[in-house]
Amino acid sequence: MYKQNVQLKEYNSFRTEAYAKLFCEPENIAELKQCIADYPTEKKLIIGGGCNLFFTHDFDGLIIKPKLTGITEVSDEENEDEDIFIEVMASEDWDNFVNYCVEKGFSGLENLSLIPGTVGASPVQNIGAYGAEVKDCIKEVIALDINTHEVLSFSNSECEFAYRDSIFKRTNKYIIISVVFQLKRTYSYKPKYFDLNKELENIAFPTIKDVREAVIRIRERKLPDHKKLPNCGSFFKNPYISKEKSEELIKIHFDLPVYPQHDGKIKTSAAFLIDKAGFKGKQIGNIGTYKNQALIIVNYGASDGREIVKFAQTIQDTVKDKFGIELEPEVRIF
Ligand code: EPU
Secondary structure (H helix, E strand, O other), X not given: OEEEEEEOHHHOOOOOOOEEEEEEOOOOHHHHHHHHHHOOOOOEEEOOOOOOEEOOOOEEEEEEOXXXXXXXXXXXXXXXXXXXXXXXXXXXXXXXXXXXXXXXXXXXXXXHOOOOOEOOOOOOOOOEEOOEEHHHHEEEEEEEEOOOOOEEEEEOHHHOOEOOEOHHHHHOOEEEEEEEEEEEOOOOOOOOOHHHHHHOOOXXXXXXXXXXXXXXXXHHHHOOOOOOOOEEEEOEXXXXXXHHHHHHHHHHOOOOOEEEOOOOOEEXXXXXXXXXXXXXXXXXXXXXXXXXXXXXXXXXXXXXXXXXXXHHHHHXXXXXXXXXXXOOEOOEEO
16 A cells, blocks of 8 residues: 655646655545554655645655545435535545536535645635635534544534634644535525626626636636646735735725725735735746736746745745735645
8 A cells, every 4th residue: 555755746736846755545444544553653744636735855754645535415304405415525526526516506616616626625725716715615524533543523613714724734633534515405696706796797697507617717817727837826825914004005005905804904915915016927947926816826847846935935025025014825835
């Protein structure tokens, strides 16, 4: 089951090179338990599609890439008419699953169409797009505790979801086995996100399928396909700033996007700040930002992940100097 000295280039969508000391692809829960039992003291990293992480050096430990597949519609006596519960194994492809739901008329995930990666990775960073976050459709997450080898169930609140964050991202203690989604059998479009509303403006009552197709069109226009141009999606999180800070910035940049939050803070746009700092479409050596979306860092051919980190640091320093705002990476760097 174990391979040694495995090149990780094909396992991260930035395509950086690094070797893993040990690598395995367990195909069921028993094998998964076996591999954590076989190497109790080795450092471990669990990867899905590798679409939100990259390597800057060799990994001195065990990389586990689970191969757990299956989609099961589980009924729930109490709620059967309105909602549908679906348990999806961690290694299912995210967008295939979204397409499955859209084809069957189950609503909730259509705004999250075309996000690369696996179902198991979706709760880790609480994927989000076009006004939706996956946390709003998750009933529970089933995960293996790496230390105790127990299979645990996390209710939605126990997952401690936040913007691009969860207990799974913060602790690195759990391997996600499956996710139970709670979706609706009915649908009516609720305008939430400017770009998507605009794309749908000629349709009076958009169906789930219309929404999926609109999201796909927007994403294909704005975001590069990592299979053609290696990238990990948004490189930084959108930053939170104080109300005072936003007012100060708006005096100079009247078009600064501001999204007021429940706690009084203001979420603003990292893409806007990077763009205004002169980085949109800019390339230094092998690394650049995408021409249509300044928040996406793209790799034109670097094999050393440190080149990406260096470029990202240049962006962070410039944005800090120009706006006094610290950008925090959203992508995981190993
Ligand atoms: N903008 C610019 N320059 C640009 C791009 C955008 O100034 O080059 C400004 C515009 O004002 C625009 C605003 O930034 O209205 C927001 O841009 P966009 O709608 O593209 O969204 P985003 O905030 O940059 C977030 C997510 C994306 C998600 C989109 C769509 C984060 C870190 N990123 O990006 O998620 O697809 O919204 O909902 O929250 C990802 O996480 O990998 C990802 C791609």
